[in-house]
Amino acid sequence: MLRLALILTLAPLPALADEFTRITDKAEFVAAVQGRSLTTTAVRLNVRPDGQIEGRAFGMAVSGSWNWQSGYFCRTLDTATRDFPLNCQQVETDGSTIRFTADKGTGDVATLRIR
Numbered sequence: 001m002l003r004l005a006l007i008l009t010l011a012p013l014p015a016l017a018d019e020f021t022r023i024t025d026k027a028e029f030v031a032a033v034q035g036r037s038l039t040t041t042a043v044r045l046n047v048r049p050d051g052q053i054e055g056r057a058f059g060m061a062v063s064g065s066w067n068w069q070s071g072y073f074c075r076t077l078d079t080a081t082r083d084f085p086l087n088c089q090q091v092e093t094d095g096s097t098i099r100f101t102a103d104k105g106t107g108d109v110a111t112l113r114i115r
Helices: 002-010 026-033
Strands: 021-023 043-047 052-057 060-069 072-078 083-093 097-101 109-114
Touching: 021 026
Parallel strands: none
Antiparallel strands: 021 083, 043 052, 052 060, 060 072, 072 083, 083 097, 097 109
């Protein structure tokens, strides 16, 4: 009995299903965000189909631009205190949230609600 308990404790648990699916197409990305806000408790951004980004983050105005390159969302952002250079990001969604992973999927992650 003890041996069974030890085996069960050491056995890896199955991974929880990751319900996010990757967006690799500009039209699919635009359909997910057009006319909607991307939000957290401190961020509200509008990513417009014309390549512009506008909104607020942590009490500051945010502006920027974006385009789609080889399956990645590539953006620049400007705030009153910092400019963020071009970064191409992997995009995934579960329908109600969207996840951006910097540096083509190898960097920092930002998850926002789609409202």
